[in-house]
Structure formats: C-alpha cells, structure tokens
Amino acid sequence: MPRNQKWASSIFKLIICILESMFSRSFLLAVSACVMVACQSGTKTMQNAVIEDSVALCHVGAIPSRFVQRTDSLSHAQGKDNIRMVLIEGGVFQMGSSNFPDAQPIHAVEVSSFYMDEHEVTNAQFKTFVDATGYLTVAERPLDPNEFPGVDPNMLVPGSAVFAAPEEVKGLDNYMQWWQYVPGASWKHPEGPNSSIEGKEKYPVTQLAYQDAEAYAKWVGKRLPTEAEWEYAAKAGKHTDETYYWGSEKRENGKWLANIYQGDFPSNNTKEDGFETTAPVKSFPPNTYGLYDMEGNVWEWCADFYRPDYYAHSPKLNPTGPADSHDPQEPGLIKRVQRGGSFLCNDQYCERYKAGSRGKGEINSPTNNVGFRCVKDI
Numbered sequence: 001m002p003r004n005q006k007w008a009s010s011i012f013k014l015i016i017c018i019l020e021s022m023f024s025r026s027f028l029l030a031v032s033a034c035v036m037v038a039c040q041s042g043t044k045t046m047q048n049a050v051i052e053d054s055v056a057l058c059h060v061g062a063i064p065s066r067f068v069q070r071t072d073s074l075s076h077a078q079g080k081d082n083i084r085m086v087l088i089e090g091g092v093f094q095m096g097s098s099n100f101p102d103a104q105p106i107h108a109v110e111v112s113s114f115y116m117d118e119h120e121v122t123n124a125q126f127k128t129f130v131d132a133t134g135y136l137t138v139a140e141r142p143l144d145p146n147e148f149p150g151v152d153p154n155m156l157v158p159g160s161a162v163f164a165a166p167e168e169v170k171g172l173d174n175y176m177q178w179w180q181y182v183p184g185a186s187w188k189h190p191e192g193p194n195s196s197i198e199g200k201e202k203y204p205v206t207q208l209a210y211q212d213a214e215a216y217a218k219w220v221g222k223r224l225p226t227e228a229e230w231e232y233a234a235k236a237g238k239h240t241d242e243t244y245y246w247g248s249e250k251r252e253n254g255k256w257l258a259n260i261y262q263g264d265f266p267s268n269n270t271k272e273d274g275f276e277t278t279a280p281v282k283s284f285p286p287n288t289y290g291l292y293d294m295e296g297n298v299w300e301w302c303a304d305f306y307r308p309d310y311y312a313h314s315p316k317l318n319p320t321g322p323a324d325s326h327d328p329q330e331p332g333l334i335k336r337v338q339r340g341g342s343f344l345c346n347d348q349y350c351e352r353y354k355a356g357s358r359g360k361g362e363i364n365s366p367t368n369n370v371g372f373r374c375v376k377d378i
Contacts, residue, residue: 080220080221081121081125081128081220082125083117083119083374084117084118085115085376086116086118086289086290086291087113087378088116088229089113090110090111090113090114091111091237092108092110093108093109093111093231093232093235093239094106094107094109094240095107095108095109095228095232095311095314096311096356097354097355098241099356100356100357100358102308102309102311102358103311103356103357103358104311105311105312107311107314109228109232109316110317110318111226111228111229111232113378114225114375114376114377115376115377116225116233116291116373116374118282118290118291118292119281119291119292119293120204120281120292120293120298120300120372120373121204121205121216121371121372122201122202123200123201123202123203123204123205125205126205126216127197127201129216129219129220132219135215137186137187137207137209137212137366138208138209138211138212138364139158139159139185139187139207139209139366140187141158142156142158143156143157143158144156157183157184159181159182159183159184159185159186160181160182160186160366161181161182161185161365161366161367162190162191162192162368163179163266163277163344163367163369164180165266165267165268165269166178166267167267168267169266169267172265172349177266185207187205187206187208187212187366190207190368191277191368200278202281202282203278203280203281204278204281204293204298204371206298206368206369207366207367207368208301208366208370208371209364210301210336210361210363210364211363212366213371213372214301216374217372220374222374222376223374223375223377224301224302224303224374224375225302225303225373225374226302226318226320226321227304227319227321227339228318228319229375230300230302231339233291233294234287234339234340234355235355236289237288237289239355243354243355244258244295244354244355245287245355246287256272256274257284257295258284258293258295258297258341259273259275259278259279259284259293259296260273260296260341260344260345260346261343261344261345261349261350262346264348265344265346265350275343276343277343277368277369278297278298278343279293279297281297283297284296284297294340295340295353295354296341296342296343296345297340297371298340298369298371299338299339299340299359299361299370299371300339300370300371300373301336301337301338301361301370301372302321302337302339303320304320304321304336304337305321305322305323305324305325305334305335305337306321306326306327306335306336306358307324307325307326307327308327308328310322321337327360330362333362334362334363335361335362335363336360336361336363337359337360338359338360338370341357341359342370
C-alpha cells in the first residue's frame with residue numbers, strides 16, 4: 001500500500017477510535033462509513049424510500065463534522081466577481097419528479113424574479129475571494145490537538161474526500177472502493193497535495209463545505225439559491241416531464257450535452273464527453289435561459305435544509321426549505337440540498353443528475369465533485 005494510503009487509513013482508524021466514545025451509535029456508523037449521500041437512484045414510493053432508495057450512492061464526504069463546528073469569524077469588506085448574471089423572470093412551474101421518491105409529490109411553485117450566475121463559481125473567482133480575505137476553507141482548517149488528548153498532533157491532518165477509480169471493483173454496494181480520504185486535499189489541491197488548480201482557473205471550484213460557499217456568496221453580495229429557484233432556472237420555462245432538463249435524448253446529434261460519466265462505473269471512464277473529472281465552465285451548451293452546467297460537472301449547494309418529505313407540505317410561493325434537516329438514512333447529520341449532479345453521475349449507478357431530482361450533502365463534508373453558483377435578489 002502506498003505511503004499516502006497508509007497515512008489516510010491510519011487517520012480514519014484514529015478518527016473512529018476517537019469518536020467511538022463521543023457519539024451515538026447511529027452517528028458513529030455514519031462517520032465510520034464516511035459517507036454523505038447526495039445521489040440515489042430509484043422510482044419507489046415515499047413510504048419505501050428509506051429502505052429501497054438507498055442502493056446507489058455517488059457522492060461521499062469524508063470529513064466528520066466533529067472537526068469543523070467553528071465558523072469563519074472574520075469581518076470582510078464586500079468584494080465582487082466577474083460572473084455574468086442572468087435575469088430569471090419569475091413565474092409558476094411544476095416542481096419535482098415522479099421518478100424519485102423524495103421529489104414527490106410534483107407540485108406547483110411560484111418564484112419571484114432573481115438573478116443567477118450563468119456558470120458555477122470558478123477556481124480563479126474563489127481565489128480572488130481568498131486572496132482578499134484570507135479565508136480558510138473547512139478542508140484546510142487544522143484539527144485542534146486539545147480535542148484529542150493523548151493523540152500525536154502530527155496525525156491530525158486536514159484533508160478531504162477524493163474520487164479515485166479503483167482497478168478492481170467487487171460490486172457497487174461498497175462506495176469506499178472509489179472514495180479516499182486524502183490528507184492535504186482542498187480547493188487549491190482538489191485531488192490531493194500533488195494536484196493543482198494552476199492552468200484550471202476556469203474550472204469550477206470544488207472541495208468546499210456549505211459554509212465555504214455561503215461565505216463567498218456573502219462576500220460578493222449574493223446568496224446561494226433556494227432549491228426552488230435552482231430547479232425553476234434549470235427547467236428554463238419549457239420543461240414538462242422530459243428525462244433531462246434539455247429534453248428526452250441524452251445526446252444531440254451524437255454530442256454529449258453535459259459532463260457526466262460514460263463507461264463502466266467506477267473503473268472505466270471512456271470520457272466520450274471529453275472529460276474525466278471536472279470541465280471548464282461553459283464547455284457545454286447553455287439552456288434556454290443562458291445558464292451553463294445545470295446538469296453534470298459538479299453538484300451545486302443550495303440554501304435549503306434537506307428533508308425527503310418536504311414537498312408534501314412545501315408552500316407555493318417562494319419556498320425556502322424546511323426549518324431543519326432530517327435524513328432518515330442518516331439521522332443526526334445536518335444536510336443541505338445539492339442540485340444538478342456531477343461528472344460521476346451515470347445511469348448505471350447515479351441518476352440524480354436528471355430533471356427534478358434532488359441531492360443532499362452533509363454541510364461540513366467537501367469533496368472534489370461539489371461546487372456552487374450564486375443568485376441575487378432584484
């Protein structure tokens with residue numbers, strides 16, 4: 001086993017030993033699996049969702065929230081970015097999908113007009129924010145030795161979760177075969193300390209926890225979109241019940257319309273769309289509203305807390321999500337909605353890039369397939 005893998009393995013074992021005496025069994029099981037689910041496939045009824053709609057997991061977060069309860073306390077002057085924003089005229093649409101239990105029932109929603117970034121926030125734009133403020137993301141923050149008495153401080157290494165295609169896969173029920181905790185992984189080093197964003201300034205920034213995305217949005221005088229705003233913009237005033245936001249066919253004239261996974265997941269990415277991981281923003285055609293990458297590339301944080309039953313009692317006008325988070329599959333973990341899917345989504349394993357589907361992520365678990373875009377009130 002390579003040294004870095006041994007190091008990561010040691011860190012995980014250490015984390016589990018430390019947490020074992022500190023948390024309930026349900027939370028420990030969630031942490032020991034190191035998984036924050038954002039993507040499950042299925043067309044089951046809501047009452048069977050917890051049991052049956054938990055097979056396909058395509059998004060993992062490996063940072064236990066135990067380490068990152070502290071939030072950024074810096075007071076920053078407002079900055080600005082250079083992302084073109086698109087005016088999204090308000091209106092009424094049918095929100096949800098009949099293909100995913102937590103996206104039911106399909107219901108009428110009205111949203112007011114707002115502006116939305118035409119593409120996901122890039123590495124260059126996030127770097128401008130960091131350079132101006134000195135902001136330190138969750139994945140970069142040091143672990144406090146005082147919280148781990150008796151543990152060698154050299155073992156308490158910041159890092160994050162990175163997708164790594166395994167050479168051999170024994171079924172698709174063990175997602176730890178392709179997710180690794182990598183010390184030193186962060187937005188500047190998305191795949192680990194030996195990777196870099198140099199030359200990838202126009203790629204979407206990743207390895208950000210919810211609070212990191214929120215901090216950037218506040219700095220530029222914007223905010224994260226509500227789940228309803230996000231889906232309304234993705235459907236672009238023309239979607240009815242088609243499989244994808246753009247229509248019924250996955251490809252148009254043989255060309256891929258989004259950065260998703262092609263081939264045999266997770267070991268053989270044929271890269272038919274031209275990309276193995278993230279793609280530069282605006283690499284694929286925009287939707288009718290002029291928005292790019294509303295499907296695929298990276299998951300996008302939304303402002304709403306996640307609950308699978310929220311649609312049953314969601315208000316019609318400008319819903320902002322439930323008052324708190326609850327995921328029956330991982331009770332006790334605080335999750336926010338994520339939308340759009342990522343470069344890892346595919347029909348074989350993860351279908352949550354399709355129209356109307358919902359993702360979810362533990363708020364302090366950054367990975368290399370999660371980013372964000374911002375909106376602004378009029």
